[in-house]
Amino acid sequence: MIKRSSRRTCGVASALTLAIAACGGSPLGPDPADVEFHASLGIDLAAMTETASGLFVLDAVVGTGEIAAAGDTATVAYEVWLADAAPIDSGSGFKFLVGGGNVIAGFDEGVTGMRVGGERTIVIPASLGYGSDGYATVPGDAVLVYDLSLTAVLKPPF
Numbered sequence: 738m739i740k741r742s743s744r745r746t747c748g749v750a751s752a753l754t755l756a757i758a759a760c761g762g763s764p765l766g767p768d769p770a771d772v773e774f775h776a777s778l779g780i781d782l783a784a785m786t787e788t789a790s791g792l793f794v795l796d797a798v799v800g801t802g803e804i805a806a807a808g809d810t811a812t813v814a815y816e817v818w819l820a821d822a823a824p825i826d827s828g829s830g831f832k833f834l835v836g837g838g839n840v841i842a843g844f845d846e847g848v849t850g851m852r853v854g855g856e857r858t859i860v861i862p863a864s865l866g867y868g869s870d871g872y873a874t875v876p877g878d879a880v881l882v883y884d885l886s887l888t889a890v891l892k893p894p895f
Contacts, residue, residue: 766863766878769793775822778882780860792843793860802853803890807836811848812889818882825874825881829888841866844883851887859883 769791774780785793805811814829833840835849843861851857861881863869871877 766866766869767880769860769862769880772820772880774820774882775818777822778818778820780820780858780882782860785858785860788846790842790846790865791862792846792865794847795858796851796855797858798854798856800852800854800856800887802887803892805835805848805851805853805887805890807849808893809835810891810895811835811851811887812891813848814886814888815844816884819875820880820882843881847883847885848887851885853887853890855885855887857885857887859885 770782782793785795787793803809810832812830812832815831816827817825819825833845836845838845841861843859843865846865847857847859847861859882861883863878863880866879866881867875867877869877871879875881
């Protein structure tokens with residue numbers, strides 16, 4: 738995982754944080770380019786790649802294993818923060834069906850294309866996260882910062 742100076746974890750269950758799809762509200766939230774990120778997160782959007790959907794991606798380590806694609810079961814370790822560095826959740830061994838719609842869209846897109854052994858930071862705009870309604874400890878219109886490590890990919894048939 739990418740090391741940060743202020744690592745903390747929360748007790749929010751990883752399955753709940755990731756498994757609930759974005760819901761309701763405005764499809765647009767703040768542009769991540771207009772958000773001030775806490776220095777401890779080390780976010781430099783200019784150094785990241787922005788996808789067509791508005792997700793920002795930076796590979797710290799490009800893995801050498803299988804590539805995660807739609808229909809695969811991916812296993813990841815992750816940490817997630819709000820832009821102000823407030824920790825939201827973390828977990829390891831989290832398994833999900835890539836492209837299955839069981840996680841927020843930005844998380845799904847952020848894992849797609851990773852190789853096993855890879856480490857990636859993604860910045861998820863609210864429109865690909867929990868929207869204007871938010872969820873649990875995530876406020877509405879929140880921009881999320883994830884550190885991801887892809888630990889396994891299981892190709893179908895399972």
